[in-house]
Amino acid sequence: MLSPSVRVIGWDAAVDPRNNALARLTVSTDATGEPGTAGGRWTIRVDRIRDPRTSRHLVETVAEWCTTDAMPVMLCVDAPIGWPEAMGTALVTHRAGEPIEASADALFRRHTDHDIRRRLGKTPLDIGADRIARAALATLRALDDIRTYLRVRGGSRVLQVATTTAECLPRDGIVPVLESYPAGWFASEGIPTRGYRPPAAEDRRSELWAAAVAAQERGGRRLALDVPETAITARADDLDAVVAAFNGIDALTGRCPGPHEGLRTAVEREGWIWCKDRMPA
Numbered sequence: 001m002l003s004p005s006v007r008v009i010g011w012d013a014a015v016d017p018r019n020n021a022l023a024r025l026t027v028s029t030d031a032t033g034e035p036g037t038a039g040g041r042w043t044i045r046v047d048r049i050r051d052p053r054t055s056r057h058l059v060e061t062v063a064e065w066c067t068t069d070a071m072p073v074m075l076c077v078d079a080p081i082g083w084p085e086a087m088g089t090a091l092v093t094h095r096a097g098e099p100i101e102a103s104a105d106a107l108f109r110r111h112t113d114h115d116i117r118r119r120l121g122k123t124p125l126d127i128g129a130d131r132i133a134r135a136a137l138a139t140l141r142a143l144d145d146i147r148t149y150l151r152v153r154g155g156s157r158v159l160q161v162a163t164t165t166a167e168c169l170p171r172d173g174i175v176p177v178l179e180s181y182p183a184g185w186f187a188s189e190g191i192p193t194r195g196y197r198p199p200a201a202e203d204r205r206s207e208l209w210a211a212a213v214a215a216q217e218r219g220g221r222r223l224a225l226d227v228p229e230t231a232i233t234a235r236a237d238d239l240d241a242v243v244a245a246f247n248g249i250d251a252l253t254g255r256c257p258g259p260h261e262g263l264r265t266a267v268e269r270e271g272w273i274w275c276k277d278r279m280p281a
Helices: 055-067 085-092 104-108 111-120 132-152 182-188 202-218 229-233 236-252 261-270
Strands: 005-012 021-029 042-050 073-078 158-161 174-179 221-225
Touching (some): 005 236, 021 055, 021 236, 042 236, 055 132, 073 236, 085 104, 111 182, 111 261, 174 236, 182 236, 202 221, 229 236
Parallel strands (some): 042 221, 158 174
Antiparallel strands (some): 021 042
């Protein structure tokens, strides 16, 4: 049985450490329900926002938040953490100048990317063909540094990438690592996001945050802030970090479809984006 409170860390990952953002949320329920069930009214408290300026600060902050107390923790990362299986297979024997028989979609998109497109009408960036691959590589290195930091400090928490629905739930010292997709969360709620990323678009980010709060309220979840709202809307990265955590909270309730059994081996290589279906209007 899960604790009535779970700490959810949202991480908007980037190649340049100055563009990373971290958000720490605590989700709890009243006496009629608990995280992982449909019962009870949830409270989602945004209690920390951090903009780590160095890789070391990023690693230390995530590790600290994972071990602050005995509360179960999950880590939700806005970055791909695996490459298409077909790409790996094709490149093992490929030689310069030779054709590759696989299609571009098979080489550059994962099963989960196709799934998100089918369910939400959004296509994540192609990790096999886009600059997002650099962010993915930096994220994997940072995750390894976090694992090392936790181990060296003698902690009892271990990171584990979630590839099944059951693995999304924190348990026995395991910190599930979920691949999140903020654009997918907004799409699932029918919230258009165009125009929020430019640094000067803080008003647009404020509009999006208001829409996100309203969406959570419609779902029976109350949002509370221990940080100024401006800390969430100051940068697109900060807003994305919070919304990445929203994906994880949806996974706690079982709202996010997982891969079917036939994809198990592929998803262990490629990863899986945890994002709920489009909500009814």
